Amino acid sequence: MGHPSTADAQKCLHCQSDVPVGAEFARFFCCAGCETVFALLNEQGLDRYYLLAGDRVAPASIPATPRSHAWLEPLLDKALQSPSDVCALELDVQGVHCAACVWLFEELYRRRGGTRITVNAALGKVTLYWKRGGFDVVSYLEAVEAFGYQFGPSRKVSQPGSDGLTWRLGICVALTMNVMLFSASFYFGLGPTEPELFHLFGGLNLALSTVVVLVGGWPFFKSALSSLKSGVLHLDLPIALGIVLVYAMSLAQAAQGRGDEAYLDTLNVFITLMLTGRFLTSRVLTRNRNRLLEDDGAEGLLTRRHLGQQLEVVPAARIRRGDRLLIAPGDVVPVDATLDTAKAHISTDWVTGEAAPRQSMLGETVPAGSFNAGRRLFEATAQTDFAQSPLVGLLRQVAPAEDGRQPHLHFFTVLAKGWVAGVLAVAALGFAIWLPHGVDRAINVAVGLLVVTCPCAIGIAVPLAYQLTHARLRKAGFYARRDDLLDRLPRIRRLIFDKTGTLTLGSLELVDAAALPSLSSEVRDVAYNLAARSSHPQSVCLARALEKAGAVFDASLSCEEHAGKGLEATVRGRRYRLGKWAWAVSETPPADARGPVLTCDGRLLAAFAMREVMRAEAPAVLGRLQAQGFDIHLLSGDRSEAVSEVAARLSVAPTHAQGALSPEAKAAQVRALDRADTLYLGDGVNDALAFQAAFCAGTPAVDRPVMPGKADFFLLGAGLWGLEAAIEQSSALRRAVRRLVAASVSYNTLVIMLGLAGLLSPLRAAVAMPLSSITLVLMTLSSIDRQPQALRRSSMQLAEVTP
Numbered sequence: 001m002g003h004p005s006t007a008d009a010q011k012c013l014h015c016q017s018d019v020p021v022g023a024e025f026a027r028f029f030c031c032a033g034c035e036t037v038f039a040l041l042n043e044q045g046l047d048r049y050y051l052l053a054g055d056r057v058a059p060a061s062i063p064a065t066p067r068s069h070a071w072l073e074p075l076l077d078k079a080l081q082s083p084s085d086v087c088a089l090e091l092d093v094q095g096v097h098c099a100a101c102v103w104l105f106e107e108l109y110r111r112r113g114g115t116r117i118t119v120n121a122a123l124g125k126v127t128l129y130w131k132r133g134g135f136d137v138v139s140y141l142e143a144v145e146a147f148g149y150q151f152g153p154s155r156k157v158s159q160p161g162s163d164g165l166t167w168r169l170g171i172c173v174a175l176t177m178n179v180m181l182f183s184a185s186f187y188f189g190l191g192p193t194e195p196e197l198f199h200l201f202g203g204l205n206l207a208l209s210t211v212v213v214l215v216g217g218w219p220f221f222k223s224a225l226s227s228l229k230s231g232v233l234h235l236d237l238p239i240a241l242g243i244v245l246v247y248a249m250s251l252a253q254a255a256q257g258r259g260d261e262a263y264l265d266t267l268n269v270f271i272t273l274m275l276t277g278r279f280l281t282s283r284v285l286t287r288n289r290n291r292l293l294e295d296d297g298a299e300g301l302l303t304r305r306h307l308g309q310q311l312e313v314v315p316a317a318r319i320r321r322g323d324r325l326l327i328a329p330g331d332v333v334p335v336d337a338t339l340d341t342a343k344a345h346i347s348t349d350w351v352t353g354e355a356a357p358r359q360s361m362l363g364e365t366v367p368a369g370s371f372n373a374g375r376r377l378f379e380a381t382a383q384t385d386f387a388q389s390p391l392v393g394l395l396r397q398v399a400p401a402e403d404g405r406q407p408h409l410h411f412f413t414v415l416a417k418g419w420v421a422g423v424l425a426v427a428a429l430g431f432a433i434w435l436p437h438g439v440d441r442a443i444n445v446a447v448g449l450l451v452v453t454c455p456c457a458i459g460i461a462v463p464l465a466y467q468l469t470h471a472r473l474r475k476a477g478f479y480a481r482r483d484d485l486l487d488r489l490p491r492i493r494r495l496i497f498d499k500t501g502t503l504t505l506g507s508l509e510l511v512d513a514a515a516l517p518s519l520s521s522e523v524r525d526v527a528y529n530l531a532a533r534s535s536h537p538q539s540v541c542l543a544r545a546l547e548k549a550g551a552v553f554d555a556s557l558s559c560e561e562h563a564g565k566g567l568e569a570t571v572r573g574r575r576y577r578l579g580k581w582a583w584a585v586s587e588t589p590p591a592d593a594r595g596p597v598l599t600c601d602g603r604l605l606a607a608f609a610m611r612e613v614m615r616a617e618a619p620a621v622l623g624r625l626q627a628q629g630f631d632i633h634l635l636s637g638d639r640s641e642a643v644s645e646v647a648a649r650l651s652v653a654p655t656h657a658q659g660a661l662s663p664e665a666k667a668a669q670v671r672a673l674d675r676a677d678t679l680y681l682g683d684g685v686n687d688a689l690a691f692q693a694a695f696c697a698g699t700p701a702v703d704r705p706v707m708p709g710k711a712d713f714f715l716l717g718a719g720l721w722g723l724e725a726a727i728e729q730s731s732a733l734r735r736a737v738r739r740l741v742a743a744s745v746s747y748n749t750l751v752i753m754l755g756l757a758g759l760l761s762p763l764r765a766a767v768a769m770p771l772s773s774i775t776l777v778l779m780t781l782s783s784i785d786r787q788p789q790a791l792r793r794s795s796m797q798l799a800e801v802t803p
Contacts, residue, residue: 013036013182015057015717016475023698033718034059037147046104053100059717060148061095061476061702068330069138070302071153076137087117089137090127094150094702097287099123105144112140122287123156135186150703165219165279172216172275175208176268182208183265192257199257206254209247209264217243218273219278238423239459242450243267249447263447269770273460280463284470284480303327304336306379319386328377333370335389337380339363343563345374345535349500350684351390352637356646357537359564369685375535391685423453430756441758448760452751452768461740461776467568468784469733474486482712489730491677495625496670496694498682499636499646500660501701503610505718508541511594511609516549523605524551527598529566529579530606533559538596539567539578542608566596574600581607610647615700616719621649625724630655635666637686666690681723683707698723738777747772 014034029035037060041047050057079089096102102119105126128137141151182201192198198683217240224240248268250765256593301316306324316334319325324340327333332350340358347357351369360366366380374721386392470480497503503545510516516524528551531543559569566579577599581589584599595610626632634650634657636643643659658669667689670680680687680694683701690709691697697711708714715722751768754760760768 011562012059012801015059016055017612029582036060036189037549040146042306046107049100049104052103053098054568055475056098056100056198058095066303068328068332069141070143070304070328070331072138072151075153080132081133085132086129087132088127089363090130090154092152092154092156093119093124093126094152095148096124096126101149104147104282108143109140112136112143114140125154125156126151150554165275165282168215169272169275169279170270171210171368174274176272179205179208179212179268180265180279202254205264207252209250209268212268212271213243213247214222216275220274222659228233236435238419238450238453238722241424242447243271243662245447245450246270246442249443266769271768273773277463279457284467293604301332301334304333315392316386319389321382321384323382325380325382326377327372327380329372329375331372331377332732333366333368333372334391335368335386336382336383337368339364339378339380341365341378341380341753344376344378346374348368349506351686352684359536361563378576378704384790397659423450424433426453426752426755433756434758445755445758445760449752449755450753452760453748459488461744461775462778464777465733465780466739466786468780469729472729472784473726476714476722476725477717477719478726480713480726484732485696485712486730488712489679489727490734492679492696492727493629493675494631494633494673494679495622496633496673496678496680496690498666498684498687498690499643500612500638501683502681502699503618503634503646503650503720504614506536507613508610509613510541510545511577511611513549516545519549519606520554521550523598524549525554526569526571527551527575527578527608529554529557530559530569530598533557534561534567538608538610540577541610542596576600611649612642614646616717616721617651621651621720621724625727628774630727633669634692635661635669637661637663637666637684663687663689667693670694733784736780739783740779743776744772745780747775 008609011036013028014037029038034626037104041049053070075089075091082088087418093105096119102121105119105297109128110718112135112399118128119126128140130137145151154677182205184199185197188199190201208372220236220240220243227237235705243792246263251265252265255484265722288796302313303316303319304326305312305314305319306326311326319334325333325337327344342362344360344366346360346366348367348370350371351367352692357373365383368391372378407530427446427449430449431442434442469486473480501507520774524546528543528546532553536539556567557571559567560566562579565583566577568575568577569580570576577584579596581593581597584597585604586602593607593609595606595608597604598606623633632650632652634643634647636659638659640659643657644654647654647657647729655779661669662684665689670678670690670693674693674695676695678694679696679698680690680691681700683699685707687697687699687707688710693709697710698715699707699711700715702714702716713726734737751760751772751789754764
């Protein structure tokens with residue numbers, strides 16, 4: 001069985017997130033994805049996953065429709081052309097993040113007879129090795145994707161700007177510890193009277209420190225040089241200058257045989273702590289980005305095309321008017337196309353926001369951006385070249401400089417400029433004051449001031465605060481992809497939501513499922529047998545509800561499906577119809593008719609009102625946000641009536657809910673609302689232009705192409721509490737950071753006074769700098785809440801209703 005105890009009912013058994021109040025899932029799961037994955041792991045005997053994962057399990061995201069593997073076909077063909085008996089294939093993977101994920105990949109691979117698999121969890125890549133003819137790659141990928149992972153072509157590479165921070169930090173930590181041990185001997189009395197050990201330890205200190213300066217100082221030297229070239233003051237400039245001056249002074253002291261008076265231990269600690277801050281800053285965002293597949297816009301959109309008697313997989317950009325396209329389940333139609341198959345079920349929610357899949361008939365136009373939502377492939381003829389497809393503008397990758405977003409003044413950019421100028425001015429002042437006492441003394445004071453006026457708050461404590469906040473938010477299913485997102489979130493006052501796939505899950509539910517048991521068994525069974533024979537979303541919803549109500553399936557029943565109307569069957573001489581009111585009932589439908597009806601010889605037996613399934617706790621979350629003064633808006637491409645209905649369920653003002661909007665109209669509305677204070681949450685490619693217009697933008701649709709790569713953040717799981725937690729925690733983080741900066745300024749004021757008075761010896765500097773860093777780190781740990789109030793509130797509410 002899984003790792004959590006069922007006694008702790010308010011925690012999801014899979015990911016340990018808080019279970020939302022009133023969720024439609026079993027009360028032991030936060031979302032349907034977690035429920036599905038939990039069942040799979042236990043059914044397949046893979047529950048060791050929980051032992052390895054501990055508390056690092058993320059909410060599961062399971063695609064509602066099957067994923068296309070068209071991209072895999074050319075890669076697999078190329079792998080099979082290997083002259084060796086062992087084939088190899090490198091792929092990117094989304095969702096892998098820990099040792100438990102690696103074990104799951106390896107165990108499933110072993111069970112299917114693969115030769116060898118290597119998983120790079122840090123970068124999100126896997127390499128498969130198998131013997132020719134002895135392994136089904138597609139079957140393996142589908143088995144892994146059933147757990148919420150996704151595979152894609154190999155595009156991810158290590159970030160070029162990382163400067164190898166991991167190995168640099170490892171070397172610096174190891175060498176710094178040794179330098180501190182050697183330096184301790186000087187503080188405890190080792191001097192020139194014991195020349196052999198004195199010179200040995202001094203030489204070792206200098207040699208190890210030289211390595212630390214070269215290895216650990218390089219990222220700061222590089223950034224400082226760039227800062228000077230660009231003419232913009234950067235925090236790395238005084239850090240680099242301090243490193244150079246302290247090292248030069250220590251080198252001079254060592255040359256004079258006074259290694260015990262050098263600042264080498266302080267220098268090593270300084271570099272290591274600054275490098276730790278840099279590592280923490282880059283690590284969390286890199287991990288979040290690597291959870292997703294790399295996005296390359298239209299270049300990653302592939303489709304199958306008939307070429308004579310051949311079938312080829314080609315990039316969408318190569319589609320030409322008149323091409324015959326083969327669209328498999330889960331594939332997207334890249335251009336407007338004429339349907340060549342008798343009928344097809346398509347979903348246009350990605351481009352129009354319409355929630356319900358619809359049926360297209362032979363000869364009708366299938367819009368560009370539609371997904372094959374059926375269980376069978378269909379054929380279509382391209383009406384235009386891809387260059388004329390409406391997807392081109394929506395899929396275009398926007399560079400940061402052209403995204404139209406107002407420039408955001410990062411708090412630390414402003415602070416760093418003042419800090420740089422202040423530190424350099426103080427060091428110059430100390431040099432000038434002590435110059436009459438000799439150049440050596442003046443340099444000693446200036447270097448001491450550069451060392452002890454350490455930007456600890458910015459370089460160590462603040463990155464730690466951000467790291468802790470990101471860790472809290474990851475547990476809530478919120479993952480940032482931009483380095484300044486947590487600085488932008490406190491400015492948000494307007495929250496703008498798409499509807500389908502964002503506030504709703506794109507599926508249907510009965511408005512009054514509790515009334516089903518009151519129907520006679522005959523009516524329930526007839527309705528169930530009709531609904532179970534159709535793949536229409538309304539039929540699927542009804543069949544699932546009737547099955548839970550105890551309806552019995554009759555395999556001998558014969559029924560006829562009328563395209564766009566419903567299903568019909570004759571049972572014991574009576575004609576039953578399940579479908580649209582106007583077709584099934586010989587009377588005018590009421591204005592509030594929503595969903596199919598069941599009739600017998602034209603007489604109404606039951607009406608099954610349906611509505612879209614709302615995201616877990618969406619009404620409660622939006623209600624709390626409105627109570628806090630946030631302005632909530634709902635913009636959608638779906639029908640205005642559907643948008644108004646959802647807005648009413650969410651208590652959103654009718655004037656703030658607009659439907660039937662094109663992508664351009666959505667973007668225009670966002671621009672009209674934005675005062676550098678808007679956050680847009682959407683899932684479809686029709687939201688791409690609105691993403692560019694908003695101050696911040698995110699998506700819950702990590703299983704869909706394109707949008708995660710354009711987003712500032714993404715959400716996992718079926719709820720919105722991660723967004724609420726992020727808004728709350730970003731404000732708490734800003735308050736904590738300002739307290740840290742205030743404490744750091746107070747510390748630096750004190751040590752500046754001591755430095756200008758000439759009271760900073762190497763020993764005092766060596767003690768003061770790390771002591772201040774430790775104090776600020778402890779302040780950080782106490783300042784950052786252990787759990788967002790948004791999540792604690794959810795837990796407390798659940799506890800009140802849990803028996």
